[in-house]
Amino acid sequence: QVxxxxxxxGLVQAGGSLRLSCAASGSIFSIVTMAWYRxxxxxxxxxxxxxxxxxxxxxxxxxxxxxxISRDNAEKTVYxxxxxxxxxxxxxxxxxxxxxxxxxxxxxxxQVTVSS
Numbered sequence: 224q225v226x227x228x229x230x231x232x233g234l235v236q237a238g239g240s241l242r243l244s245c246a247a248s249g250s251i252f253s254i255v256t257m258a259w260y261r262x263x264x265x266x267x268x269x270x271x272x273x274x275x276x277x278x279x280x281x282x283x284x285x286x287x288x289x290x291x292i293s294r295d296n297a298e299k300t301v302y303x304x305x306x307x308x309x310x311x312x313x314x315x316x317x318x319x320x321x322x323x324x325x326x327x328x329x330x331x332x333x334q335v336t337v338s339s
Contacts, residue, residue: 225249225327227318232333235308243303243333245318253296258321259303261314261335272303273321285311308337 231243243259258273272282272292280292291304301318315332 225252227327227330229316229318229330229333232316232335234336234338237309237337237339239308239337240304240306241308241335243305243316243318243335245301245303245330247299247301247318249299252299256321257292257294257301257318259292259301259316259318261312261316262332263311263314266314268317270321271316274301305335308335310337310339313337 226248228246229243231241233241235241254276256273256275259271260268261271262268270283271286272280272290274280274292274294282290289305289307292301293304294301303316305312313336315334317329317332319326319329
């Protein structure tokens with residue numbers, strides 16, 4: 224069973240930056256499209272960014288031009304570089320495969336809080 228461990232969150236002022244990491248166990252990581260999701264209080268979990276096994280990326284409109292997703296298949300890690308952070312980016316951030324029908328067990332997530 225794949226385990227996901229997110230890290231790198233914290234408290235930052237608006238306009239600041241954070242880099243999130245997600246370490247995955249399991250041997251199939253390199254062939255799976257991975258994604259970052261976030262869930263703000265009282266809201267549904269939403270897709271933030273995804274990256275295919277070949278490195279193609281896609282982003283939610285709300286983060287385009289500010290966030291960058293990347294991956295290191297050898298380290299089984301996916302990253303999310305977040306720049307120009309806004310208060311509305313405040314949420315718990317999770318990684319998982321991009322498969323709405325069959326997610327891996329969710330990790331604990333990492334809290335990102337952006338102060339105005």
